[in-house]
Amino acid sequence: MAHTIRWGIMATGWIAETFVRDLLKDPKARDASDVAHKVVAVASSSSKDKADKFISTLGIPAPCDAYATYQELVADPNVDVVYVATPHSHHYQNVMLCLEAGKNVLCEKAFTVNAAQTKILCETARKKNLFLMEAVWTRYFPLSVQVRELIQKGEIGEVLRTIADTSFGDDVEEKWGTKHRMVNPDLAGGCLLDLGIYSLTWVFQTLYHTLPRDQRKAPTVTSQMTPYHLTGADESTTILLSFPTSTPSNGPHPHRSQGIAMTNIRVSADPDEEGTSGPQIRIQGTKGEIQVFGHPFRPTSYRVIPKKGLGEVRTVEGSFPAEGHGMFWEADEVARCLRDGKLESEGMPWEESIVIMEVMDEVRKQGGLTYPQKIESTEYPLQL
Numbered sequence: 001m002a003h004t005i006r007w008g009i010m011a012t013g014w015i016a017e018t019f020v021r022d023l024l025k026d027p028k029a030r031d032a033s034d035v036a037h038k039v040v041a042v043a044s045s046s047s048k049d050k051a052d053k054f055i056s057t058l059g060i061p062a063p064c065d066a067y068a069t070y071q072e073l074v075a076d077p078n079v080d081v082v083y084v085a086t087p088h089s090h091h092y093q094n095v096m097l098c099l100e101a102g103k104n105v106l107c108e109k110a111f112t113v114n115a116a117q118t119k120i121l122c123e124t125a126r127k128k129n130l131f132l133m134e135a136v137w138t139r140y141f142p143l144s145v146q147v148r149e150l151i152q153k154g155e156i157g158e159v160l161r162t163i164a165d166t167s168f169g170d171d172v173e174e175k176w177g178t179k180h181r182m183v184n185p186d187l188a189g190g191c192l193l194d195l196g197i198y199s200l201t202w203v204f205q206t207l208y209h210t211l212p213r214d215q216r217k218a219p220t221v222t223s224q225m226t227p228y229h230l231t232g233a234d235e236s237t238t239i240l241l242s243f244p245t246s247t248p249s250n251g252p253h254p255h256r257s258q259g260i261a262m263t264n265i266r267v268s269a270d271p272d273e274e275g276t277s278g279p280q281i282r283i284q285g286t287k288g289e290i291q292v293f294g295h296p297f298r299p300t301s302y303r304v305i306p307k308k309g310l311g312e313v314r315t316v317e318g319s320f321p322a323e324g325h326g327m328f329w330e331a332d333e334v335a336r337c338l339r340d341g342k343l344e345s346e347g348m349p350w351e352e353s354i355v356i357m358e359v360m361d362e363v364r365k366q367g368g369l370t371y372p373q374k375i376e377s378t379e380y381p382l383q384l
Contacts, residue, residue, distance in 0.1 A: 008079035043073035157287030169268030190233035203259030225367025
């Protein structure tokens, strides 16, 4: 019998729409017969009409309640877990609202605006015995899991460097202006928190997460940031991370490993959108390299290139069952964690979310990027 989870959806933007479309796909199409999903409530902070329209547009089966406030959503006794799909500037306040109401939470990335906020959320979830997870959906792709397993098995030897680039070449002034969340400091805008998190995800899941938990060590951070001249949010950020460990052996004399995480909204890592420019992720070891193709947030294939004389080059294609986007895999993980009584997911543990937020704090410090005091605040409740 499948374990069914009842979801409440907080906010009705495109990311919530994409997530819900995936929730409505038949889990059997992706060989997930042990869990199932129901959307039982949707809330828009602007109007009930917006929530009603979201439900009808996506064809969410009844019963599904529409709410005009987030307070009503978290008070709904039928909701097992809330998916928080608001801008990351509001995550801290929104997740605290859920936790205080006794609700489990899946919160979109970036988890919060700073590490202090993330720490308090994790501590609150622990105290209240509630499940909490940062929605870094890419980690739960079968493709990502396979790449991590190859590293752990020593397929490319000792992994010493990962290079990841999440960049979109847009006419920033024309496309984003000054008010769009991508460039608006009032919404914690800029490429670091929105896109750079994916570059950091690949660095961390290959150089940090592949080690046993008791061997994971935080990196030192050096970075450069270019501010967008109209708002001051970052339009380009490059981060060099140095880890005192390497995978898989991390032996008595471990090598250091380096991660290079890049993000930019003015130049593209894939200018012709045909993949001609090659892989956006390269994972380099002493016995070869793994290249990952497609956008870092939604990879489509990988190639294993052994060192000369050590084997054949092979390419593995990923697939998206039922023409899904790929967010259903993280939803299945949430369902399994709730079924098994876990408070956090092994694939994206609280400790790792905190370390990544600390890295982004340091990058912002080095680049002189601050957000309005209200959205950096750990005070709760606070009207934003």
